[in-house]
Amino acid sequence: MKKDQPLPGRRSMFRIAACLGAAAVGGLLVHERAETPGRAPDGAGPVAGPSAAAAPPKATSYRLRPMTAFAPPALRRAKPPVRKRPFLxxxxxxxxxxLTFDDGPDPRYTPDILAVLREHEVRAMFFVCGEMATHNRDLLREMAADGHAVGNHTWSHPLIPTLPPSRIRDQLGRTSEVIEKTLGEAPLWYRAPYGAWNRHSFEIGADLGMEPLGWTVDTLDWMRPGTSTIVRRVLRGAAPGVIVLSHDAGGNRSQSVSALRRYLPELLDEGYRITVPRR
Known part of the structure; x- marks a missing residue:
């Protein structure tokens, strides 16, 4: 998560992840456009929370390209209510x-994303990494106070299929514990880093009371393609039921913030309701 590009030694991880994407399933209920607390953004950062100038904690994992273009291998039949594929x-x-944001919270970018969402009175989902969340608990509280859904994105953003079940449980369990201790309730949703799921992740996530959520539109904002490119990808991919993947941490996310400022009002003007899923 320190860098946007993978290290050469991690090329083998791409080959492992390449077959571990996700296929769509149906049946979610959603909240409509939210009524958030009546506080106006100041245009320069959050109303509460850490200083935007604070340096983020060191992270132990690196950004790899999300693997969404590949069908997963056949999975052994799981007992209900364990799912075999994530919602997309x-x-x-x-x-x-x-709208979903992964890898945070980051005191440099998350506050500005929260301010834009607050300005337009909409809710989003934040899939947080435990090693980031534990150092930025005020931002978790701000997310919850504004009505956003806080999900589990593992502790240190590892490639899940390379881990034994005990490590998967540790990655998910520790992060859920931080969220629950900070917000008073455990997360209901989780997302596998890189979109790389396996049977153990579905079973352990279900055992921890969470549903798996993937995405429909990948902005590829982690590659920093330019604000206009991110905006174009969101608007071209906009459609009923779409889940948009963006990032509020894991690298320089200034383009992600600028893009949100542009595409969110356009989506609302086009009649889209920005929602969060309900279980």
Whole structure:
């Protein structure tokens, strides 16, 4: 998570992850456009929380390209209610979309994202990494206070299929514990780093009371392609039920913030409702 590009020694991880994408399933209910607390953004950062100038904690993992273009291998039949694939969309909800942000919270970028969402009175989902969350608990509280859904994105952003079940449980369990101790309730949703799921992750996530959520539109903002490119990808991919993947940490996310400022009002003007899923 310190760098946007993978180290040469991690090329083998791409080969492992390449077959571990996700396929769509249906059946989610959603909240409509949120009513958030009546506080106006100051345009320069959050109302509460750490200083935007604070340096983020060191992270132990690196950004790899999310693996969404590949079908997963066949999985052994799991007992209900364990799922075999993540949700990739929110169907049958009219003109509703979900905005998600991964890898944070980061005191440099998360406050500005929260301010934009607050300005437009919409809710989003933040899939946080435990090693970031534990050092930025005020930002977790701010997310919850504004009505956003806080999800589990593991502790240190590892490639899940390379881990034994005990390590997967540790990655998910420690992060859920930080969220629960900070917000008073455990997360209901989780997302596998890089979109690389396996049977153990579904079973352990279910055992911890969480549902798996993937995405429909990948902005590839972690590659820093330019603000206009990110905006174009979101607007071209906009459709009922779409889940948009962006990032508020893991590198320089100034383009992600600028893009959100541009595409969010356009989505609302086009009649989309920005929602968060309900279980």
């Amino acid at each position: 969309e929110v169907p049958d909800t009219g003109r509703a979309m979900v």
